[in-house]
Amino acid sequence: MQARPAHIRNPVKIRGAEKEQAAVLTPETEIELAEMLSAASAPLRVQGGGTRPIGRPVVGEVLSMADMRGIELYEPGALTIVVKAGTPLADVEAALAAENQRLPFEPMDHRSLMGTDGVPTIGGVVAANVSGPRRIQAGACRDSLIGVRFVDGRGRIMKNGGRVMKNVTGYDLVKLMAGSYGTLGVLSELSFKVLPGVAATACVLLRGLDDETAVAAMAAALGSPFEVSGAAHTPNGLDGDPVTMLRVEGFEASVAYRAGRLQALLAPFGQAEIETGLAADGGVSGTDTGWKWVRDVDGFKGKDGDVWRISVKPTDAPELVAKLDARDVLYDWGGGLVWALVPGGTDLRAKLADFAGHATLIRASEDTRARLPVFHPEAAPIAALSAELRKQFDPKGILNPGLMGGEV
């Protein structure tokens, strides 16, 4: 059989402005990727599984990383895994689960919120620094990421960090690459620090709290020594009433003990219920389902409107939310992360006015994403640094140009 040129593959379906896109660049090796980038002179849309279309719309040929996949190295005894960027997230999680380990940061699946299908890749998780409820305890994706390989906009193959947990050799470009949405380089290989799996989980639930009281309750729990690994609040739980959820994880006896202590600690906020789940019971427990609901912002599913993600000091959150007139909100990270659903086209930042933190427009029409900055506008000197970094990493302006703002 006559092989097709390696980089021409079947067209993928893309919604919106880039619909006409036919050919797709699909490198299979880092060297191929480097050749493509050094030869490229026009904008590229860098894509993993295409399940997280976040950012200002980019017009350009699609470069899909989906064919660069595979686990390069996995050492359970060293708590480290090295994978190629196009590896499906599900494959990574399955490999870890087989050794009773996991990614610490509980990455969100954006598909139901964004209305996308496709296969989320680990590269996409890193490019968007995607972290879930456990972020407050275990850190963000960037905190578990210990090494990257990537190709910059000139086609140079770069590495930074490595596969060891402690490494301060040279500048930490690992952190810089996490959350840079493919605008500084195309990630080719990623190393993570992983954690042992969880034997037992308990969820301590408070009902009927207003937002401010809920944030105070979460602060009390997070300020206790009981190692809370999730703290979320919704004014509209499954039955329409407010629910505040606190999670503890670990060995069975310890989980029971800490859940009990939390229940006592939170007595001033009401009589808390405790739900427990055991990994040994196999199936997904009720508590896992609840945290997946928080992680993926399932409460917004099927509801119209734009979705914003606001990062703030937890105790500032309720007052800011009150200004939003939102259709729905969800507080995660003890209040430090607010998801807001607002009518399409709303300039949420105008409503928030000046506040300490930042707001990202996650889901909106292409028009809105072209009109409103998706990423929070930065102070002038910082914006200038960011633009200059972009120029150094991508002098031809070919890597997702404009996706995070700045001039195209």
Added chain:
Amino acid sequence: MEMPTPDPAILAKKSAVVARLMSVLPKDAVIHEEAGTRAYECDALTAYKCPPMVAVLPSTTEEVVAVLKICNEMGVPVVPRGSGTSLAGGALPTADSVILGVARLNDVLETDYQNRIIRVQSGRTNLSVTGAVEEDGFFYAPDPSSQLACAIAGNIAMNSGGAHCLKYGVTTNNLLGVTLVTMDGQVMEIGGAHLDAAGYDLLGLVCGSEGQLGVVTEATLRILPKPEGARPVLIGFDDNETAGACVADIIKAGVLPVAIEFMDRLCIETTEKFANAGYPDCNALLIVEVEGSEAEIDEQLGVILQIARRYDPVELRESKSAEESAKIWLGRKSAFGAVGQINDYMCLDGTIPVSSLPYVLRRIGEMSKEFGLEVGNVFHAGDGNMHPLILFDANKPGDLEICEAFGAEILKLCVEVGGCLTGEHGVGIEKRDLMTTQFTPEDLELQMQVKDVFDPAWLLNPAKVFPLEASASRRTLAA
């Protein structure tokens, strides 16, 4: 280790530089007499010394801005300094540089328990950050052994770690925001009380940049509630391999100890003589500490002891009280001091994959014979961060050079097995010329391009981190 020759043109304008600095700082904050500048001639890498041209001690961010603007205009290199405890020569001056010390910037600006943060000026010492919140049941997690002296500024610049970072992470995982002044005097607020960056993770980039991108004057740090309790076990083994295998099994088992520390025979014997901690007579020793309530500690220690027993330990000592815990930690905590009592030593800091531990320890043993210098090993085993201590005699001509050559070989070995040159001490001047063993010229070029963005004239701590040859064309830009 070589340092660039001082620029005579800069030395020639010393009095003009001093006069301008005097015009923006209180008199006692500008030190320019030889007797005074001597205090800043080195950090904890004392083999290298050179008094700076001037040292300044600003007390506010505004003063830092004024100093940097002057030095930028006059083309004078600036070396930021916290407490000068760097083991890598990070704060080593050149004769034509201005040392910018942040020791007077030491206030707590805000503590907020609801949001679990503390905002401090960067010259504050690490331990006094915890000191400011511990009565209220909180602590700042990164705990370098130098925590009594070292400053948050240095911790951020080096991304410092400590014994407890297996569970809590290093500085970068506990840092939420900084006030950064760039060489041209611009003040930037990066991060804050919220989590995650709005755009690029510049905070992550600044942390660990060894004072080469900007001067940090304030920091927002994450504080944590103190655990209910903590207790260690001590486990002795016949050989390093067994200890290494036991570490891997403990990690796999799902317990997450706060610390797993390792000591080899040389360190055990030396500290025993010095500190009398009652350590067993064995070839390898682990100290594993866990946290929680009494019952939780028992549960976790139970799992650990069960694993350890499978490896037929020569000694298993579970602490039952605060006194016993202190005794178990005593030897480990006095290890460096004890070795220092008997000898001059050089402390290395490479990291290796935990799985290579037995191989690397064996190779170090072999090399020790080849170079004719003894080595003790004491390190954070849970994360593979090794601290081989090479013993040498500073008074014996040529011994330091042999020791440095031996150290370089050990660090190359760390890289060869998939690890890195430095896990927590930083590159500074010490590992500068070894960077090419870990990075390609292009890897280094991109990192230098990052410095170009923050400090186009390469005036901030210019002779560090990158091999002098690699950075030469950039460092002469200003001249």
